[in-house]
Amino acid sequence: xxxxxxxxxxxxxxxxxxxxxxxxxxxxxxxxxxxxxxxxxxxxxxxxxxxxxxxxxxxxxxxxxxxxxxxxxxxxxxxxxxxxxxxxxxxxxxxxxxxxxxxxxxxxxxxxxxxxxxxxxxxxxxxxxxxxxxxxxxxxxxxxxxxxxxxxxxxxxxxxxxxxxxxxxxxxxxxx
Amino acid sequence: xxxxxxxxxxxxxxxxxxxxxxxxxxxxxxxxxxxxxxxxxxxxxxxxxxxxxxxxxxxxxxxxxxxxxxxxxxxxxxxxxxxxxxxxxxxxxxxxxxxxxxxxxxxxxxxxxxxxxxxxxxxxxxxxxxxxxxxxxxxxxxxxxxxxxxxxxxxxxxxxxxxxxxxxxxxxxxxxxxxxxxxxxxxxxxxxxxxxxxxxxxxxxxxxxxxxxxxxxxxxxxxxxxxxxxxxxxxxxxxxxxxxxxxxxxxxxxxxxxxx
Numbered sequence: 001x002x003x004x005x006x007x008x009x010x011x012x013x014x015x016x017x018x019x020x021x022x023x024x025x026x027x028x029x030x031x032x033x034x035x036x037x038x039x040x041x042x043x044x045x046x047x048x049x050x051x052x053x054x055x056x057x058x059x060x061x062x063x064x065x066x067x068x069x070x071x072x073x074x075x076x077x078x079x080x081x082x083x084x085x086x087x088x089x090x091x092x093x094x095x096x097x098x099x100x101x102x103x104x105x106x107x108x109x110x111x112x113x114x115x116x117x118x119x120x121x122x123x124x125x126x127x128x129x130x131x132x133x134x135x136x137x138x139x140x141x142x143x144x145x146x147x148x149x150x151x152x153x154x155x156x157x158x159x160x161x162x163x164x165x166x167x168x169x170x171x172x173x174x175x176x
Numbered sequence: 177x178x179x180x181x182x183x184x185x186x187x188x189x190x191x192x193x194x195x196x197x198x199x200x201x202x203x204x205x206x207x208x209x210x211x212x213x214x215x216x217x218x219x220x221x222x223x224x225x226x227x228x229x230x231x232x233x234x235x236x237x238x239x240x241x242x243x244x245x246x247x248x249x250x251x252x253x254x255x256x257x258x259x260x261x262x263x264x265x266x267x268x269x270x271x272x273x274x275x276x277x278x279x280x281x282x283x284x285x286x287x288x289x290x291x292x293x294x295x296x297x298x299x300x301x302x303x304x305x306x307x308x309x310x311x312x313x314x315x316x317x318x319x320x321x322x323x324x325x326x327x328x329x330x331x332x333x334x335x336x337x338x339x340x341x342x343x344x345x346x347x348x349x350x351x352x353x354x355x356x357x358x359x360x361x362x363x364x365x366x367x368x369x370x371x372x373x374x375x376x377x378x379x380x381x382x383x384x385x386x387x388x389x390x391x392x393x394x395x396x397x398x399x400x401x402x403x404x405x406x407x408x409x410x411x412x413x414x415x416x417x418x419x420x421x422x423x424x425x426x427x428x429x430x431x432x433x434x435x436x
Binding site for chain 2: 058060061062063064069071078079080083085095096097099102128129130131132133134135136148152153154155157159160162163164
């Protein structure tokens with residue numbers, strides 16, 4: 001009996017920690033699963049091992065030609081929770097963008113500061129985004145960690161948090 | 177409509193005739209009307225696309241457009257510092273321009289004429305883009321000389337600028353709904369850091385204007401503008417967005433006399 005339950009636990013544990021890349025992403029992702037990946041180095045296959053199978057893969061155009069978006073939707077919704085930007089040729093994940101939903105923690109700027117206490121964010125307004133529109137939204141970023149986030153100025157709400165190559169290797173190594 | 181004969185006699189007795197007409201205040205016009213000094217009206221295009229040739233307009237009392245009470249106060253000659261800091265140069269509102277803007281606003285759907293726009297300024301020329309009829313910052317719209325060009329559809333220009341403000345004031349949930357409908361993706365693009373936080377998944381041919389892929393707000397404003405002024409093109413290019421706007425704003429979201 002004891003042996004049987006041990007075997008069962010082992011099987012369950014194995015399926016939890018290393019989801020098969022063939023299994024579609026079914027549960028809620030956590031930002032902690034995303035922030036420690038080493039962007040600019042981690043391959044899509046490795047990322048899929050950690051995150052599960054995405055909902056959609058979309059080849060990109062214009063200045064992102066040669067890249068694809070690997071998208072995980074929020075459970076039961078059409079909107080994204082996480083998007084990975086992947087170089088099609090090298091299969092390396094270049095960045096990840098995590099959508100912060102309403103009423104979640106990390107929705108407020110101070111909550112992001114608290115979640116990343118070692119990161120030295122500096123902010124700048126988005127500025128002109130088209131010939132007739134100047135945005136006063138803010139982008140907070142830190143070059144050394146490669147973490148940035150976007151704040152809607154009207155509602156003072158964090159919209160999404162991104163992880164890029166430039167220094168996050170340092171953060172990831174520190175975390176592990 | 178002309179002011180009452182007694183009002184005119186009173187004014188002609190008190191002040192000399194040349195100044196009299198110019199000095200008649202709106203208070204002497206019947207209720208619901210305002211005094212318009214004589215002016216030369218240049219050729220212009222109305223919201224429905226009908227062109228009017230130039231003519232001399234006599235001084236008269238004019239029935240207030242639906243938007244008059246609110247918006248006549250917001251046609252400001254004192255631009256905020258952010259415009260002056262950008263080096264933009266002010267041009268005082270002429271009688272003709274004021275009347276045209278008030279008329280144009282009354283043609284747009286009330287939902288679009290969002291109250292968070294606290295001022296409309298008259299400026300000379302866009303320093304960032306010379307061929308720009310208008311520009312917007314948070315709660316403010318600047319109209320350049322080009323907006324009053326005889327070939328420019330001023331209501332259309334205003335619809336685009338107000339749509340920017342409408343988008344700006346959208347709740348997070350509304351922005352999210354539009355983003356998903358219009359197929360904008362959340363992507364951190366390292367090739368242009370800070371600029372493209374959102375990337376369009378639609379093909380270029382599915383945008384009504386070539387500058388649509390530049391940003392989601394530009395795409396939204398273009399689409400609202402086309403929904404009102406060229407709905408068939410919007411329906412053909414991106415039917416999902418057309419249907420979303422229709423469902424979101426309802427059947428009254430169309431050109432015509434508004435109620436604000």
